[in-house]
Amino acid sequence: MENTKKRTPEEVRTAFKESMRRKKEWLEESNAFLEQIHKQRLAGLI
Amino acid sequence: MKQLNLKNINSRTPYYVHEREDKQHEFYFWSDYGIEYNISFMPNNSIVPSGAIEIGINNRKHKVSPRDPKFLKTLTVIIEEFFECNNDIMLYLAETGDDRQMFRNRLFVIWFNNYENKDNYCMKTAEGKIEGQDNFIALIAKKDNPHLAKSMAEFDETVEILFRT
Numbered sequence A: 001m002e003n004t005k006k007r008t009p010e011e012v013r014t015a016f017k018e019s020m021r022r023k024k025e026w027l028e029e030s031n032a033f034l035e036q037i038h039k040q041r042l043a044g045l046i
Numbered sequence B: 001m002k003q004l005n006l007k008n009i010n011s012r013t014p015y016y017v018h019e020r021e022d023k024q025h026e027f028y029f030w031s032d033y034g035i036e037y038n039i040s041f042m043p044n045n046s047i048v049p050s051g052a053i054e055i056g057i058n059n060r061k062h063k064v065s066p067r068d069p070k071f072l073k074t075l076t077v078i079i080e081e082f083f084e085c086n087n088d089i090m091l092y093l094a095e096t097g098d099d100r101q102m103f104r105n106r107l108f109v110i111w112f113n114n115y116e117n118k119d120n121y122c123m124k125t126a127e128g129k130i131e132g133q134d135n136f137i138a139l140i141a142k143k144d145n146p147h148l149a150k151s152m153a154e155f156d157e158t159v160e161i162l163f164r165t
Helices: A009-042 B006-010 B069-085 B099-114 B148-164
Strands: B026-030 B036-043 B053-059 B090-095 B121-130 B133-142
Touching: A009 B026, A009 B036, A009 B053, A009 B090, A009 B121, A009 B148, B006 B069, B036 B069, B053 B069, B069 B090, B069 B099, B099 B121, B099 B133, B121 B148, B133 B148
Parallel strands: B053 B090
Antiparallel strands: B026 B036, B036 B053, B090 B133, B121 B133
């Protein structure tokens, strides 16, 4: 548990937008990974 | 975040769960309906600045399984293992720009409300617009988490700034 100082509204909004950006990035990477797993399954590799 | 015990997970899940070799704290499995799922855990201090872990849930077909009880059980076991290894604050967040995402969010809430051990946990949710985009946030924590009150207060403060001002 970190000790935190009070954030300004601007800092809160910026942090949230950044986390949504990271989420989108993760979703894109995850989609590519799942496609790869799907192909491996169809090929009987896993 | 501490590593989840895959052996513990697979001793209780109806679907066999694999751990990604290329990424830490990420898991995958596939359902009887041929849908592959990816579950991730990543640090996220944007909502609760003193510390939280965000759960990511994704599937290849981008649709919710038709009430697949084996999927729900597998997800439940993974989440329980998370709380077994880390008595931490968990976050779930998503944009709700389309009906599919809204349905998924509702399903997450329905999952929690029907969860057999939900009395040991608490959940807080919030929805609101940021720059015209609808967003959904949920916090889940064990009731015995020593930082629960502080984390809840931080969650409320963030939501107030994001959605109410």
